[in-house]
Amino acid sequence: MTATTATEGKHRRGKKPGVTPLEAEGLRLGFLMSLPAQLLLLFIVVFPLLMQVYVSLTYWGPLDGESWIYAYSSLNWFDNYGELFADGRFWGSIGRTLLIVVVCVPIEFLLGLGLATLFVDRFPGRRIFYSILLTPMMIVPAVAGYMFFMMFQSTGPLNDLFSRITGLTVDFVWLSDNDLAIVAVMIADIWQWTPLMFLILLAGMMGVPEDQLKAATLLGANAWQRFWRIVLPKMKMVMIIALVLRAVECFKIFDLLFVMTKGGPGIQTESISLYIYKLTFADLEWSYVAALGLFMLIALSLLAWVGLVAMQRAQARAQAPGGAEA
Amino acid sequence: MFGSRPVYNSVRYLLILLAVVIVLIPTVWMGTMAFKPFPEWTTATGELSWLPKNPTWGNFEYIFTGQTADLLVTLDRTAERPILASLITAVLGTAIAVIVGTLGAYAVSRFRVGNNLPLSVLQLRLFPPLAVMIPVMIMWSFLGMVDTWWGLSLIYGIVTLPFAFWLMKTFFDEVPVEIEEAALVEGCSRFRVFWKVTLPMVKAALASTCLFVFILNWSDYLIALLLTRKDWVTIPVYMNSLASAMGGQMYGCKAALGLIAAIPPVVFGIAIQKYLVRGLTFGALKQ
Numbered sequence: 001m002t003a004t005t006a007t008e009g010k011h012r013r014g015k016k017p018g019v020t021p022l023e024a025e026g027l028r029l030g031f032l033m034s035l036p037a038q039l040l041l042l043f044i045v046v047f048p049l050l051m052q053v054y055v056s057l058t059y060w061g062p063l064d065g066e067s068w069i070y071a072y073s074s075l076n077w078f079d080n081y082g083e084l085f086a087d088g089r090f091w092g093s094i095g096r097t098l099l100i101v102v103v104c105v106p107i108e109f110l111l112g113l114g115l116a117t118l119f120v121d122r123f124p125g126r127r128i129f130y131s132i133l134l135t136p137m138m139i140v141p142a143v144a145g146y147m148f149f150m151m152f153q154s155t156g157p158l159n160d161l162f163s164r165i166t167g168l169t170v171d172f173v174w175l176s177d178n179d180l181a182i183v184a185v186m187i188a189d190i191w192q193w194t195p196l197m198f199l200i201l202l203a204g205m206m207g208v209p210e211d212q213l214k215a216a217t218l219l220g221a222n223a224w225q226r227f228w229r230i231v232l233p234k235m236k237m238v239m240i241i242a243l244v245l246r247a248v249e250c251f252k253i254f255d256l257l258f259v260m261t262k263g264g265p266g267i268q269t270e271s272i273s274l275y276i277y278k279l280t281f282a283d284l285e286w287s288y289v290a291a292l293g294l295f296m297l298i299a300l301s302l303l304a305w306v307g308l309v310a311m312q313r314a315q316a317r318a319q320a321p322g323g324a325e326a
Numbered sequence: 327m328f329g330s331r332p333v334y335n336s337v338r339y340l341l342i343l344l345a346v347v348i349v350l351i352p353t354v355w356m357g358t359m360a361f362k363p364f365p366e367w368t369t370a371t372g373e374l375s376w377l378p379k380n381p382t383w384g385n386f387e388y389i390f391t392g393q394t395a396d397l398l399v400t401l402d403r404t405a406e407r408p409i410l411a412s413l414i415t416a417v418l419g420t421a422i423a424v425i426v427g428t429l430g431a432y433a434v435s436r437f438r439v440g441n442n443l444p445l446s447v448l449q450l451r452l453f454p455p456l457a458v459m460i461p462v463m464i465m466w467s468f469l470g471m472v473d474t475w476w477g478l479s480l481i482y483g484i485v486t487l488p489f490a491f492w493l494m495k496t497f498f499d500e501v502p503v504e505i506e507e508a509a510l511v512e513g514c515s516r517f518r519v520f521w522k523v524t525l526p527m528v529k530a531a532l533a534s535t536c537l538f539v540f541i542l543n544w545s546d547y548l549i550a551l552l553l554t555r556k557d558w559v560t561i562p563v564y565m566n567s568l569a570s571a572m573g574g575q576m577y578g579c580k581a582a583l584g585l586i587a588a589i590p591p592v593v594f595g596i597a598i599q600k601y602l603v604r605g606l607t608f609g610a611l612k613q
Contacts, residue, residue, distance in 0.1 A: 131599070
């Protein structure tokens with residue numbers, strides 16, 4: 001890897017006179033090999049983005065009887081964007097999605113971290129338990145949603161189980177209850193994605209150098225101190241990666257919700273993806289959806305950019321002399 | 327990390343067993359439901375039991391032939407076609423993602439060409455697909471690709487490209503350039519080196535990448551929901567339409583279908599366990 005950087009560095013600097021035939025061949029081949037990926041990106045990013053901007057400035061819909069090319073006949077400039085700021089259902093769905101993210105991701109993280117600490121050292125049966133605990137995240141999300149749809153039926157197994165344990169008749173109508181529905185969805189999400197946290201955090205934990213832990217033990221640090229002082233600081237990057245990945249994916253939550261509640265009862269569990277889906281297929285307001293989508297694109301890009309800058313700062317601080325954690 | 331005290335060990339086994347039970351409850355419920363006859367589906371239709379009292383293949387029979395003794399309504403659209411559609415589109419989507427991703431990854435890893443690619447492909451994963459689907463739906467219908475196998479495969483190839491690209495890039499980065507340089511000295515062309523030297527060295531990694539990307543494509547629901555109508559609906563879309571068409575919930579039949587959908591990714595996932603972390607974190611972490 002370092003060798004490549006060194007030789008290729010020479011390429012770039014000496015482009016005009018000093019390019020050997022071999023290097024030129026490499027550049028040509030590299031260009032050809034990256035071409036398909038570039039073309040696909042052009043096809044799926046650049047062109048659709050322009051189209052989305054265009055359509056979002058009009059009242060065009062799929063039932064207008066006109067091709068989208070003639071959308072300019074109903075040009076309204078920024079009406080759609082003005083509308084979205086006053087759209088209570090949009091902001092409500094954003095809030096609900098964020099609520100799911102804020103509740104589920106930390107719980108998944110803590111459960112995953114706890115499980116990972118149990119799996120750090122070897123014990124009989126470790127491999128098989130590990131494989132079993134990973135299965136939920138490999139199950140097709142729509143199928144997992146259906147599993148929990150069955151579990152949470154008022155005539156289903158969960159109420160039956162609770163009834164037997166408590167001796168009372170438990171008949172929660174989980175999925176059509178105003179408050180319980182979102183809890184049911186969160187439980188399903190936690191069930192499915194805790195394994196992902198577990199997987200990533202365990203990998204990070206296995207990377208913590210053992211000799212440092214041994215040294216700390218010799219110096220008299222107890223398990224708790226070792227965990228806080230050595231394991232956690234070493235795992236900071238891994239934790240950030242796990243949290244960011246999960247938060248980004250959780251924000252898109254759709255499959256589970258669509259199968260379990262379809263956003264109901266009413267709009268009690270309607271996430272942003274579900275709201276956009278309904279606008280697209282039930283209300284056919286495509287130009288409004290285009291505006292909504294663009295708004296979210298810009299908002300999320302800003303967020304990602306802020307996050308990236310913050311992370312680079314943190315990294316620079318960690319590398320600066322004296323800034324490193326002991 | 328915590329030493330090996332007997333108390334800790336027994337607590338650990340207890341906690342792990344608890345986690346295993348929680349993981350298994352919904353899974354086992356669906357697995358057994360697939361073999362339960364109609365009266366055992368819910369407490370509403372009869373008595374609830376965790377294991378089927380009269381195990382039956384009736385649910386599988388029903389989704390594949392449209393008829394079974396228990397249920398009066400015949401099914402007009404059976405499950406073979408959605409299963410075939412899921413298979414074909416997931417396999418072709420995987421082929422597109424892995425081929426394009428591998429070529430691009432090699433170009434970036436070796437020749438530093440296309441340096442915009444690593445971040446640009448990541449963008450494809452950042453946004454909720456629904457926020458950017460309107461132009462894609464317009465384009466797909468403009469090009470006549472809605473509800474076709476090639477249209478669905480193409481979009482699958484695009485949305486899983488980031489995973490294929492990043493996985494293969496980390497694998498190529500690990501191959502020492504010295505081996506390639508030796509082949510170059512012997513007079514091989516650059517492409518021959520890639521094809522005959524590097525690619526065979528990452529063969530196992532390439533196979534794992536294929537399985538990983540296949541799992542992702544197989545797991546999709548949303549995109550198939552948006553871009554298929556009737557002929558090429560995939561398993562999850564078909565599964566969800568089963569209920570609405572019949573009025574009541576078809577618990578047993580849907581569980582049977584769910585079981586069929588759940589098995590390939592779980593088997594493949596366990597097979598490539600070693601690379602899961604790397605794949606899921608876009609190569610940022612290795613196991």
